[in-house]
Amino acid sequence: MDPTRARLVALAAERGVSLSALSGLLGRNAAYLQQFVRKGSPRKLEENDRRTLAEFFGVDEAELGAPPRDTVLTVGGLGGAGAPIRTADWADIPRLPLGASAGPGTIAQDAAPTDRLRFSGRWLRQQGLEPAMLSVIEVEGDSMEPTLRDGDEILVDRSPRPLRSGLHVIRLDDVLLVKRLEPGSAGMLHVISDNPAYPRMERARAEVAIIGRVVWKGGRV
Structure with missing residues (x-):
């Protein structure tokens, strides 16, 4: 599992929230993030989805695959x-x-x-x-x-x-x-x-x- 997907799984575990619930937060179907993590589809998170997840977890978007812009x-x-x-x-x-x-x-x-x-x-x-x-x-x-x-x-x-x-x-x-x-x-x-x-x-x-x-x-x- 690549670092972005592994970090998403770790953040979800730390917060005690399921990937399906996070998919709902994004307005996606329940399997969306499971497929992203397990099957690599989509290849990367869309910018709006990445930003929403970063704000939810309180982390830098770079941890979820955004290019660093420090x-x-x-x-x-x-x-x-x-x-x-x-x-x-x-x-x-x-x-x-x-x-x-x-x-x-x-x-x-x-x-x-x-x-x-x-x-x-x-x-x-x-x-x-x-x-x-x-x-x-x-x-x-x-x-x-x-x-x-x-x-x-x-x-x-x-x-x-x-x-x-x-x-x-x-x-x-x-x-x-x-x-x-x-x-x-x-x-x-x-x-x-x-x-x-x-x-x-x-x-x-x-x-x-x-x-x-x-x-x-x-x-x-």
Whole structure:
């Protein structure tokens, strides 16, 4: 058995899923992957099938027969720290040890990434996101509940874009915060906590350094 077929069998065994079930995931007849593995037909997986399986198993498409397309991106992360690494059609986004406070506030400090969080390159492109402009940081505090909870992780897009209402990571009075921003009148910004126990603020636009827009969140159940 060639390495691609052997790897597929091993991945299915590790996940505890049958080849027939995986064939159904691809929208194929139940014997499709059995024939691929045992009889060598088709000779190789179609690109869409390979991508779907790689995303299901959380592995590089190269493990399932795709030609390697590794590229290292060298643009820095939030505050110049870290560099996303794109492997095949995955992007490893730096996870930075910075707490974006959703409470009273913490002092913002630039730091090197502790590790990385992997995202589908196809999903990022669908969202119009460039890996080199993304960073993952942790939320601290409860002022953005129920939208964001203490310990949630957020994906921050630092691409320069026109300001529109939504969740943003900002620096305000030398403190790193995650808040909901809404444009106000005469150069003012509404800085809003989703938790009604916290008062909303109105600050001059020049006082608020917008680090980036929150485009994804994840956290423990």
